[in-house]
Amino acid sequence: MKTAKAIRVILTVAVVIVFLVLLWEGYKWMGQKTDDHWPGTNFGLPIATNDTIMPHFVDVITELNADIRDGRSTMPMYAFLLKKAWFTFQEAAIGFILGLTIGMSLAILMSRWKVSERGLLPWINVSQTIPLIALAPVVVTWGRNQGLSDLISISLISTYLTFFPVAVSGLRGLQSPDSAHVELMHSYAASWRTTLFKLRLPAARPFLFPALKLAGSLSIVGAIVGEISIGRKTGLGRAILEYALRYAIFPERLYASVIGAAFLGLLVFGMINLAERYFMRRTREVAS
Amino acid sequence: MNEKSAISINSVDKVFNEAREDEVIALSNIDLDIKEGEFVSLIGPSGCGKSTLLRLIGDLLEPTKGSVEVFGKSAHQARVDQDYGMVFQHAGLFDWRRVSANIELPLELHGWSKADRSTRSQEMLDLVKLPDFGSYYPRQLSGGMQQRVSIARALSFKPKLLLMDEPFGALDEMTREHMQIELLRIWEETGTTVVFVTHSIPESAFLSNRVVVLSPRPGQVHSVIDVDLGKRSESTRQDSNFFAAATEIREALRAVEEQE
Numbered sequence: 110m111k112t113a114k115a116i117r118v119i120l121t122v123a124v125v126i127v128f129l130v131l132l133w134e135g136y137k138w139m140g141q142k143t144d145d146h147w148p149g150t151n152f153g154l155p156i157a158t159n160d161t162i163m164p165h166f167v168d169v170i171t172e173l174n175a176d177i178r179d180g181r182s183t184m185p186m187y188a189f190l191l192k193k194a195w196f197t198f199q200e201a202a203i204g205f206i207l208g209l210t211i212g213m214s215l216a217i218l219m220s221r222w223k224v225s226e227r228g229l230l231p232w233i234n235v236s237q238t239i240p241l242i243a244l245a246p247v248v249v250t251w252g253r254n255q256g257l258s259d260l261i262s263i264s265l266i267s268t269y270l271t272f273f274p275v276a277v278s279g280l281r282g283l284q285s286p287d288s289a290h291v292e293l294m295h296s297y298a299a300s301w302r303t304t305l306f307k308l309r310l311p312a313a314r315p316f317l318f319p320a321l322k323l324a325g326s327l328s329i330v331g332a333i334v335g336e337i338s339i340g341r342k343t344g345l346g347r348a349i350l351e352y353a354l355r356y357a358i359f360p361e362r363l364y365a366s367v368i369g370a371a372f373l374g375l376l377v378f379g380m381i382n383l384a385e386r387y388f389m390r391r392t393r394e395v396a397s
Numbered sequence: 398m399n400e401k402s403a404i405s406i407n408s409v410d411k412v413f414n415e416a417r418e419d420e421v422i423a424l425s426n427i428d429l430d431i432k433e434g435e436f437v438s439l440i441g442p443s444g445c446g447k448s449t450l451l452r453l454i455g456d457l458l459e460p461t462k463g464s465v466e467v468f469g470k471s472a473h474q475a476r477v478d479q480d481y482g483m484v485f486q487h488a489g490l491f492d493w494r495r496v497s498a499n500i501e502l503p504l505e506l507h508g509w510s511k512a513d514r515s516t517r518s519q520e521m522l523d524l525v526k527l528p529d530f531g532s533y534y535p536r537q538l539s540g541g542m543q544q545r546v547s548i549a550r551a552l553s554f555k556p557k558l559l560l561m562d563e564p565f566g567a568l569d570e571m572t573r574e575h576m577q578i579e580l581l582r583i584w585e586e587t588g589t590t591v592v593f594v595t596h597s598i599p600e601s602a603f604l605s606n607r608v609v610v611l612s613p614r615p616g617q618v619h620s621v622i623d624v625d626l627g628k629r630s631e632s633t634r635q636d637s638n639f640f641a642a643a644t645e646i647r648e649a650l651r652a653v654e655e656q657e
Contacts, residue, residue, distance in 0.1 A: 289489040292457050296483045297506050298476055307502070311493050 130166050137163050164361045169368070172361035186362065190348065190369035197345040198373060200260055200332035204267025205377075208324055211268065212275025219276075220283040220309065221301065230280075237273050241331065244269065245338035259341045266338075267331030271324040278320030282313025318385040325377040333370060345370050402469070403558060403590040404431040404454055409463035411449055411616075423449045425615035427463070433557070436584055436591045438601035438608045440646065442653065446616025447594045448562055454592060455483055455560050468557065479507065481558035482551030486566045488543035490535035490550075497522070497531035500550045507554060521549035524583060541572035545579070552587065559584075561593045565600065574634070577603055581629055598650070602642040603629060610646065612653040619656075620649045 139148065140158025147154065156162060173187040184192075215233065219226040245266050252262035286308050294304045336346030345366065352363040411424040423446040431437050439447040452458040453465050456472040467475035475481065482503075490499045500518040501509075509517070522528050525545040535543055544564060551559060565573045577600060584591055595601050601608045605624050612619040624642045626633055633639050 287487075287489075289485040289487055290491070292452075293483065293485070293489055295457055296455055296476065296481070297503050298479065299506055303506060307506070308491070311491070314493075 133163070133166055137165070161357060161360050164364060169361045169364045172359075172365050177362075186365055190345070190366060193343060193345045193348045193366075194369055194373045196260075196343045197329065197332045197336065197370075198376075200263040200335065200344065201267055201328040201373075201377065203261070203264035204331055205271050205325060205328040207264065207268040208271025208273075208328065209275055209321070212272040212324075213279050215272070215276040216279030216283055216313075217305065219280050226280070233273065233276055236269070241266065241270065241334050242338055245335055248335075249339040259339060262339065263332055263335035263341060263344075266335035267328045270327040270331040274320040274323045274327070275317070278316045279313060282316030283309045285316060286312045314389055318381070318389065321381050321385075322378060325381045326374055329370070329374050329377060345373065401433045402430055403433040403435065403467070404429070404592070405466040406430070406450075406454070407464050407466075409453060409460045409465060411446065411453060411458065412461045415461065422615035424453075424460075425617050427616070427618060429609060429618060429621075431590065431592065433590055434588055436581075436593065436604055436606050438593045438595055438605040439611060440595055440598070440601045440608055440650070441611030441616070441619070442613050442650070443596070444616075445611040445613040445653075447611050449616065450611070451560050451562055451592060451594050455481060475558075479503070479554060480556055481560050482554070482556040484544075484547050484551045484559065484561045484564045486563040488535070488540075488547040490543055490546055492535055494535075495531065496527070496533050496535065496538070496546050499535065499546060500531075500553050502550060503554050517553055518549075521553050524552070524586070525549045526579065539572075541568050541576060544568065544576065548580070548583070552583070552589070555587070557590060559589045559591045561591065563594050563596070566595070566597075573600070574631075578629075578631065580604065598643050598646050599634075599639075602626075602639060602646055603633065608642075608646050610649040610653060612656055619653050622646055622649060 136154075136156075137158045140146075140154050140163075142148075143154075145154045145157050146152060160168075173185070173190075175186050176183050177186045177189045179189050179192070215229060219229055248265050248269075249259065249262045252259070252265065283305075290308055290312070291304070294308055299307070332344070333346035333349070335341075336344040337350050341347060348366045349363065349370065352359060352366050356363055406427050406429040409424060409427040410422070413421045413423055427450065429450075439450060441447050449458060453460055454467060454472060456465075456476040465472040468480055470478075490496075491502070494502070497515065497518040500521050501514040504514045504517060518531065519528070522531055525548055527542060527545055527549075530538065530542065530546075535546065538546065544567075548564070565576050568576060580591075581604065583589075591604075593601070593604060595604075602624055603626075608622045608624060610619045610622065611617065622642070622645050626636065626638055626642065
């Protein structure tokens, strides 16, 4: 049963990738035939199909093996991207863990006292209306003043994005037990703490994990945006920025680094999925 | 049944949202005594405060005026001492716990050892006639079975009092009648005092020693009807005494409606 499901998932992913590649190459082939026009019309295509704007998929993949200079050493592109992704992953991971901690703490605080929900929730919502790009330099300047490394500053920017879904969904989850459950715990003269651990936190899981998946993706977005906006010398964001500037010469490399970022996102998503399977194994058994 | 008092309610008022525009007088001047080992039903039209009264006994709500004593102490102390178990209309089991772990929840909170807990939960599963379902998850059971687990959970720490808030209200008629027989058997085996909220006339007549009829807005005790059917069985449902008791309750409820 389990292997059959795994094979199905892998097949689905493979089919989607093949479909996207065919769409890309098909569009490019058509554009080359019609000189970037819709077939039989004078309407131009929205995206030009030459090798600079849309390199062949094969070329992007081949480029992953091309030699790249990183400082004084030379290495294949995929190794270079892995190395850069490792930095970004660290920033995102610290950001995610901080965001989870702060988000859950806020959720618990808000579920404990109605007053704190009324006082905090509007501010939590407002916090996300500040553009990340505007905030990043402030965080970095402040961080450098405090003697924090850029790694931590970028993590804080990532935290700023991740804590939000955790706090909001965490609060909903903690408030999800119905009154009979709460009265039951009350009838056992259970303390607030006991009720939190035996009832509210377990009940919050189905609300929390979708939010964590979102937070995982956001943690990488935050890390990449953070790298770009503060000019850290390393990381995937830096790589993407540099290849965007040198797009005319090496278009394949920009695409390759974007694929690298996408893979990092998938990796984080997969890790959170595994955690969800572990923490919700009991509930899953019943559902199937 | 002995003559010791289990619950003593003295001139209790319960007002929600006191001194506000949406003030509701839920209960007014309630006096009620329930003896140990008694099975007492609270019945009345919706809004008569029968669930509120049950929650006052369980110290899930506090009276605005008057006092509630349970086993000679304050309702609060009785809750802290875990003198009662509670069963709600919806079983209220925790989905993520196996049936046995659900029954063991109160024991866990009271710091029982794992071995003692599992011995007791098996005893309780036998009592509610679900001996082989300990390792199931609640959602794998029918509504009636879930409600039995919920009764097992309420009785697991052997409380002297069982508070039941329309426990069979969500069950179909056949399951419901079956559960009533089961509840009476458990009541006889354990000697527990039961306070049972219902809006079913036959149910209250079939189960109780006494039926307390409440009238709404504000909730007041309209009348208390003694029911003596001896030892009940399925054939009791065809018994003329049973019909007489049901009729008496029905007439009291009609009188309550006409009052309005």
